[in-house]
Amino acid sequence: MITVSVPSPEVADALGDVGPDARVIVWDPAVSDPPEEERERITIACLAHFTGGRRLYGRLATCPDLKVIQIASAGYEHALPFVPPGVSLANARGVHDTRVAEMTLLLALASQRRLPRFLDSQRRGVWEQDLEAPSLADSRALVVGYGSIGAAIGARLRACEVEVEGVARTARIAADGTLVHAADDLLSLLPHQDLVVVVTPHAEDTDRLVDAAFLAAMRDDALLINVGRGKVVDTDALLAELGSGRLRAALDVTDPEPLPDGHPLWSAPNCIVVPHVAGVERLTNRRYTDLVRAQVEARRHGDDPVNFVMMGAFPA
The missing domain is CATH 3.40.50.720 (NAD(P)-binding Rossmann-like Domain)
Structure with a gap:
C-alpha cells in the first residue's frame, strides 16, 4: 500500500x-x-x-x-x-510555470507603462499624465535561465510583440524556436536588451550573477526583473544603479528575504517589490x-x- x-x-x-x-x-x-x-x-x-x-x-x-x-x-x-x-x-x-510567467508579464507591463506612478496619482487624487511611457511592444528581452519557466515567460512576452532571446548553460535552439545563448556570452548580450528577466535558481555559479559589471553592461533605462532567487542579484550594486536613476527594477525575490522594514529597496526609485508570490x-x-x-x-x-x-x- x-x-x-x-x-x-x-x-x-x-x-x-x-x-x-x-x-x-x-x-x-x-x-x-x-x-x-x-x-x-x-x-x-x-x-x-x-x-x-x-x-x-x-x-x-x-x-x-x-x-x-x-x-x-x-x-x-x-x-x-x-x-x-x-x-x-x-x-x-x-x-509554477504559468503563475511565474503571469507575474513576470505583470511586472514588465507595470514598469514599462509606469503603473506605480499612476496609482500614486490616484491615491493623491491628482490627474498626472505620462505620455512618454514606453510600450512593451517592439522591445527586446533576454530571459536568463531559459528552462520551462523561461519558455512560459517567453511565450507571454511574444504575445505582447516582444523580441525574446534566452541564456542557459549551453547555446541551443529551444523547442519553441527561441535562440538561447551560452552563459559565457551574457555580458555581451546585455547592452542590446530593454528587459532582462532573471529566472535562474541560486547556486554557486549564479550567486551574485547580477553584479556591478552585469548591471553596468545594461543599457540606460533598461528593466531588470528578478523572479528567480534573491541572492542571484547583488543588492548593493542594484541599489547604486537605481539610486542614480539609470536602471529600473521589478523584484519578486530579494536579498535579504523577507525584506525588512526600512530596507532601502522599499523606497528605491523606479523599483517595484512584491513579496515572493510569483510562483506560489x-x-x-x-x-x-x-x-x-x-x-x-x-x-x-x-x-x-x-x-x-x-x-x-x-x-x-
Missing part, C-alpha cells in the same frame, strides 16, 4: 482518490511529528510551501518506509542538505494534484520519481 501524506485536509480533498492500492493521510511535518500509527507506512511525503529545515527533515527521517519527498517549489537548493539517506527528493518543476501555486490546484497523482503512479510501477532531483546520502 502506498501512503501519501499531504499537509492539509484541503489538499487531501483536492487530491481525492489515488487508487485502490494507495491512500492519503494529512500530516504536516513542519508542525508535528508523524502520527505514530502512520509513521511506518508513509511512502510519499508532500511538503507545504515555505517549509523546510533540519527539524522538518529530521521528522521525515523517522519514517522508515519513506521513499519520496515532494517539495512544493521548483527551487530545491534549500532542501539539499537535509534529505534523509536513501530518500528521493522531487521538486515541483512545471507546476495553491496546492489544491490541478497542476499540483496532477503532479502528486503522477508521483503515486510512478511509485506504483516502480519508476523513478517524477521530477527526481537527488537521493539523500547523508544524515539529516
Whole structure:
C-alpha cells in the first residue's frame, strides 16, 4: 500500500482518490511529528510551501518506509542538505510555470507603462499624465535561465510583440524556436536588451550573477526583473544603479528575504517589490494534484520519481 501524506485536509480533498492500492493521510511535518500509527507506512511525503529545515527533515527521517519527498517549489537548493539517506527528493518543476510567467508579464507591463506612478496619482487624487511611457511592444528581452519557466515567460512576452532571446548553460535552439545563448556570452548580450528577466535558481555559479559589471553592461533605462532567487542579484550594486536613476527594477525575490522594514529597496526609485508570490501555486490546484497523482503512479510501477532531483546520502 502506498501512503501519501499531504499537509492539509484541503489538499487531501483536492487530491481525492489515488487508487485502490494507495491512500492519503494529512500530516504536516513542519508542525508535528508523524502520527505514530502512520509513521511506518508513509511512502510519499508532500511538503507545504515555505517549509523546510533540519527539524522538518529530521521528522521525515523517522519514517522508515519513506521513499519520496515532494517539495512544493521548483527551487530545491534549500532542501539539499537535509534529505534523509536513501530518500528521493522531487521538486515541483512545471507546476509554477504559468503563475511565474503571469507575474513576470505583470511586472514588465507595470514598469514599462509606469503603473506605480499612476496609482500614486490616484491615491493623491491628482490627474498626472505620462505620455512618454514606453510600450512593451517592439522591445527586446533576454530571459536568463531559459528552462520551462523561461519558455512560459517567453511565450507571454511574444504575445505582447516582444523580441525574446534566452541564456542557459549551453547555446541551443529551444523547442519553441527561441535562440538561447551560452552563459559565457551574457555580458555581451546585455547592452542590446530593454528587459532582462532573471529566472535562474541560486547556486554557486549564479550567486551574485547580477553584479556591478552585469548591471553596468545594461543599457540606460533598461528593466531588470528578478523572479528567480534573491541572492542571484547583488543588492548593493542594484541599489547604486537605481539610486542614480539609470536602471529600473521589478523584484519578486530579494536579498535579504523577507525584506525588512526600512530596507532601502522599499523606497528605491523606479523599483517595484512584491513579496515572493510569483510562483506560489495553491496546492489544491490541478497542476499540483496532477503532479502528486503522477508521483503515486510512478511509485506504483516502480519508476523513478517524477521530477527526481537527488537521493539523500547523508544524515539529516
